[in-house]
Amino acid sequence: MPFLPSWWPLFLGGGSQVSGAAHSEDADASDPTEDSDVSNGFFEEVDPVKLGDTPNMKRVLDEVACNAILEGWDENTSEADVKAAEDAGDAHVPPYTETHTIANVKVILGSLAVVASILAQFWPGKFPANYTMTAVWVITYAALSTALTVYSYFCESEAVLFAKSNQKSGSSVVVATRLMRFSDVYRIQISKEFAPMDKPLQPLLGLLYPPGSGGPIVDAEWRLGDLFDVDGMLDTVATRKRIRELMRSFEAASSGRAVEPKKSR
Known part of the structure; x- marks a missing residue:
């Protein structure tokens, strides 16, 4: 059944464990980022x-x-290393700090829309005597709700993280991800400024944010079968290692030392 995703056999009984193990062995053999001797730390x-x-x-x-991007810990860091650094007085400074501007604007717009809806419902007076004010608050609620939707679409889209560097440069980082329904491919994109992921249903975003207008962009695609085992447990060490390597490629590209890495399928 070629139209089913590659991890579909994990749902079946019998040989699912064997096929899952074989798939994991193939992934380990072909992908150097998944070393079995790496400790969870x-x-x-x-x-x-x-x-x-x-x-x-x-x-x-x-x-x-x-978390891997914000914390900045190397994937091989152990708890002993962290304690030793703390005992030596070497406080860990996260490389990036999450920014909440987009979320704050969404909260403000949403809160104003809620207030407008409450006023439309409970404005003093009896209908139709208060018809004018009721109409004003209903229109205000509709306008704020529309503004919230448009703002989220054009300023956030599929982004899951907005952050800024703690270095003097203060450069920004935007992380967008995608996992379509019934798909076994997880895609992640890291850019310096907001850059929508290619999507046929987003032509307006493509016009407002032309490719390359926001600086370097790196992305990768990973199959869920290479990240989760047959029990649904995520290999956090391997995943963090993939993220950190992608982040290092982005930082190198931002400084002009490297080009975008090829996609991993």
Whole structure:
């Protein structure tokens, strides 16, 4: 059944364990980023997820990706290394700090829309005596709701993280991800400024943000079968290592030392 995703056999009984193990061995043999001797260190493992639950799998991957970028710890760092650095007085300075401008604007617009809806419902007076003010608040609510939708579409889209560097340069980082329903391919994109991921249903975004207008962009695609095991447990060490390598490629491209890495499929 070629139209089914590659991890579909994991749902089946019988030989799913064997096929999953064989798939994992093939991934380890072909992908140098997944070393079996890498220790989990102090990174906490995430709870297992149900295979096929696309939204939950994407949520877990997004959280690990954002934490790996914001924390900046090397994937080989152990808890002992962290404690030794703290004892020596070498405080770890995260390379990036998350910015909440987009989220704050969305909260403000949403809150104003809620207030407008409450006023439309409970404005003093009896209908139709208060017809004019009721109409004003209803129109205000519709306008604010529309503004919130448009703002989210044009300023956030599929982005899951907006951050700025803690270095003197203060450069920004935008991380966007995609995991389509019934797909087994997780895509991540890292850019310096907001840059929409290519999507046929976003022609207006393409006009407002032409390719290359926001600086260097790196992206990668990974199959879920290479990230999750047969029990739905995410390999956080391998995933963090992939994210950190992609982030290093982005930082090198930003400084003009490297080009965009090829996609991993």
